[in-house]
Amino acid sequence: VSTEWLNNNHSEVKIIDSSWHMPNTNR
DSSP: OHHHHHHHHHHHHHHHHHHHHHHHHOO
C-alpha cells in the first residue's frame, strides 16, 4: 500500500479499520 493511496482513501480505511476494531473493543 502506497502513501498516495492512503492519502486518497484514508477516510475509507478509517471506517473499515474502525468497523472491525470497534466491536472487539466494545465487547
